[in-house]
Amino acid sequence: MFPLPHVAKKKIAVFGLGLTGLATCKALVASGAEVFCWDESAATCAKTKNTKYASSHPKEWPWAELSSLVVSPGVPLTHPQPHVIVRKAQLEGVEVIGDIELFARTLNSLDAPARPRVIGVTGTNGKSTTTALIGHILRESGRRVHVGGNIGEPLLSLAPPSDGAIYVLELSSYQLDLAHSFRPSSGIVLNFAPDHLERHGTMANYIAAKARMFAHGKDDDLAIIGIDDPDAQSLCAELVASGRRVTPISSGGALGRGIFALDSRLYYRLGQKTGEAGSIGGIETLRGSHNAQNAAAALAAVMEEEVSPAVAIRSMERFKGLAHRAEIVAREDGVDFINDSKATNVAAAANALENFDNIYWIAGGRAKDEPLTALRYAITGVERAYFIGEAAETFQTSFGGFVPSRRFDGLEQAVTAATEDAFKAGGGVVLLSPACASHDQFRNFEDRGDTFRLIVSDLLAERSEARSAETEDEPPGKKSDADIDQGAAA
Numbered sequence: 344m345f346p347l348p349h350v351a352k353k354k355i356a357v358f359g360l361g362l363t364g365l366a367t368c369k370a371l372v373a374s375g376a377e378v379f380c381w382d383e384s385a386a387t388c389a390k391t392k393n394t395k396y397a398s399s400h401p402k403e404w405p406w407a408e409l410s411s412l413v414v415s416p417g418v419p420l421t422h423p424q425p426h427v428i429v430r431k432a433q434l435e436g437v438e439v440i441g442d443i444e445l446f447a448r449t450l451n452s453l454d455a456p457a458r459p460r461v462i463g464v465t466g467t468n469g470k471s472t473t474t475a476l477i478g479h480i481l482r483e484s485g486r487r488v489h490v491g492g493n494i495g496e497p498l499l500s501l502a503p504p505s506d507g508a509i510y511v512l513e514l515s516s517y518q519l520d521l522a523h524s525f526r527p528s529s530g531i532v533l534n535f536a537p538d539h540l541e542r543h544g545t546m547a548n549y550i551a552a553k554a555r556m557f558a559h560g561k562d563d564d565l566a567i568i569g570i571d572d573p574d575a576q577s578l579c580a581e582l583v584a585s586g587r588r589v590t591p592i593s594s595g596g597a598l599g600r601g602i603f604a605l606d607s608r609l610y611y612r613l614g615q616k617t618g619e620a621g622s623i624g625g626i627e628t629l630r631g632s633h634n635a636q637n638a639a640a641a642l643a644a645v646m647e648e649e650v651s652p653a654v655a656i657r658s659m660e661r662f663k664g665l666a667h668r669a670e671i672v673a674r675e676d677g678v679d680f681i682n683d684s685k686a687t688n689v690a691a692a693a694n695a696l697e698n699f700d701n702i703y704w705i706a707g708g709r710a711k712d713e714p715l716t717a718l719r720y721a722i723t724g725v726e727r728a729y730f731i732g733e734a735a736e737t738f739q740t741s742f743g744g745f746v747p748s749r750r751f752d753g754l755e756q757a758v759t760a761a762t763e764d765a766f767k768a769g770g771g772v773v774l775l776s777p778a779c780a781s782h783d784q785f786r787n788f789e790d791r792g793d794t795f796r797l798i799v800s801d802l803l804a805e806r807s808e809a810r811s812a813e814t815e816d817e818p819p820g821k822k823s824d825a826d827i828d829q830g831a832a833a
Contacts, residue, residue, distance in 0.1 A: 344370050345499045349448050351375035354408045356437075358428045359415025360387045360398070366497035367413055367442045368396040379404045401428060406435040413440055416493075416517035422544035441521025442498050443514065450504070451524055459508040461526075462644050465519065465553050466533025466569065468691045469637045470494075473533060474513040475665055476629075476641040480658040481509055484650045493518060509648065516543065516552040529647050530556040531567040531640050535574040536690035537713040550574055560587060567643045569636055571595045590643045594635035602643045604635035609642055611652060621656035627671070628664030631698035633691075667792035669695055673799050675806070677770025678762070680799045684775055684792030689717050692778035696721040701771035703727050703761040704746075705754070708779030708791070710734035715741050718778060722746055726771060727764055729757035733783045753784065754791070758798045766806075773799075 353376050357368050360382035368391070371378045378396035382388050388398040412432040419426050420439070432439050450458055464474045471494050478490035489501045492512035501510065512527075519525070520543075535550055543549040557566050566589045568579040582589050590613065591601035602611045607624030611617065623629045623638050638659060645655050664670065666682070673680040681699070686692040688711055696702065696718070704722070707730040719742065722728075728748040730738040735750040742748060751757040758773065765771040775795045785791040 344373055344503070345446060345449065345501050346503050347371060347374035347376070347445050347449055347499070349452060350410075350445070353377070353410045354379070354405060356380065356401070356404055356409050356412045357396070357414075358382075358401070358412060359418055360384075360390065361415060361417075363442055363497045363499075364413075364415050365390065366500045367445070368394075370445070370499035371413075372396050379409070401431065406431070406437065409435070409437045411440055412437050413442060413445065414521065416441055416515060416521065419542060420520055421548075422542055439521070440523065441518055443492075443512075443518050443522040443525050446498050447522060447525040451526065453504065456506070457504070459504045459510060460528045460648065462509065462511045462529045462531070462648075463514050463525070463527035463556055464512065464531045464533070464640075465514045465516070465556055466531070467536040467688065468694065469533045469633055469640075470513050470515075470531075471665055471685070472634065472668055473531065473637040473640050474511055476637060476659065476662055477644050478511045479662050480641060480645045480650060480655050481511070481648060483658040483661070484645070484648075484654055486648065514556070516549055519555045520552045522555060524559055525555070526559040526561070526564065527556065529565045529567060529644050530560065531644060532556060532575060532578060533569045533636060533640055534572050534690075535578075536572070536688060537711070541712065546574075550578070554578055557582060557587065562586075562588070564588065565590060565643075565647050567592060567640055569593065569640065570598075570601075571636060590647075592636060592639040592643055594632045594639060602639045602646075604632070604639050607635065609635075609639060609652070609656070611642065611646065613646070616646070618652065620652035623656070623659055626660055626662065628662050628669075629659060630669065631694055633694040634669075667788060669698070670792070672796045673803055675803055676766060678765045679772045680762075681772055681774045681776075682792045682795050684777065684781070684788045684795060686776040686778060687711075687780050687788055689713050689715060689778050692776040693717045693721040695774060695776040696724065699772045699774060700724040701726055701765075701768070703729070703765045703771055703773045705729045705731065705757045705761055705773070705775045705795075706777050706779065707734045707738050708732040708777045708781050708785075709783040710737060710779050715778075718742070719745065726768065727761070729761050731757050731784070732777075732779065734779050738778075754794055755798050758795060759802060762799070762802050 355376045357380040372395045380396050380398050391398045464470045478488050481488045487508045490511045491501045492498050493515045494513040566582050570576045570579050570591045594604040608622045609620040667685040670682040672682045683695045702725045704725045725746045728746050730750050739748050761773045781788045781791040
């Protein structure tokens, strides 16, 4: 558990008791704080029974004595309007922060060399893969690594700082919005695409939330910026102009300075360090230009931690990837089943579509406020499309003139139809890459991806049973087609 010495004897409220909220309560109590907590779900509140942070309604909190209100990242701060608990805190003069800020305040109290290294990763797409890849490379290089944040363990469940430790943190815009003094040793922004605008209001606000990664950086801190989209290019230029130490990364072309991917090979040009790191072309879990950008970012981060490029590439070759990100869940008779449920926006789905051919594409869900244009250019490899959820009609209207498509009430019917069509065609890729949020029919993208995996497993089991039944039903002594052909040839 991560220590928070600065909270000792303070009264702190926590609103939202998911994994992050509960981990925050435990860390606060362990560090000597008096905690008041609440969740809008009675069942969730019940989890705090018989603990030192048993929940109580916000009406009962000693607002005048609270030093901080720690809210779940999902609690709206500004758009579509501030949550009532946020407004209450503002009226009472209580600061509103997140668990990252608590983490940051502990680190900021430490001087080098006691202050551990921190690598922060954000961006619209690719941050989970990049975070996991960096952690993987550093572990294989013998470093003591703690990976968490928006991936894996909640931040305050991670181990305490120790000599040589490196924290690798995935950070969402929601989390960064609640961080007022966070300062990573290396901060990574991969890319920007329209996302979460219902929370941030405008694209400019969304970018500003991500850019908070660098608000408190010092001269020796590193900013690693993807420059393959205009907004990220602008951020990179601003940081360079301000005198910050910056490593640009790209999967779209050679750079005079930075790290880039060309033809599935990674190159680095960093002052006196110049050369080819190696090829990632054969690494199935890093397939596609978007993953080449992720790999370039990871290489930049680990080289900053003095890992050699050759060692980094060898580690990448052993990277197993993450669930729900272009995850191969099954292969049978020339058909690949790919779970890309994490593709909750247009840009992410377009990345997946561009990396396969003969695609039987399953998409839809709760659409986000973004144009579908990028998908129209990415569907050249799609044989048929199967649309589900609230966005099904919109998707069929947008793409029906370009690919044969059908609408379905649920995921099971869509996967069944796509599977039948792929087997009839003699092979292909059944790809779940929704380009939408999942909340119309599922708890989250993980639930949607797990459901896809189970449906595929059941369909393939039924197919296997049907084949076995056909074999058992053959009359004794009946010759196979191969036997007949051999006899004729003789």
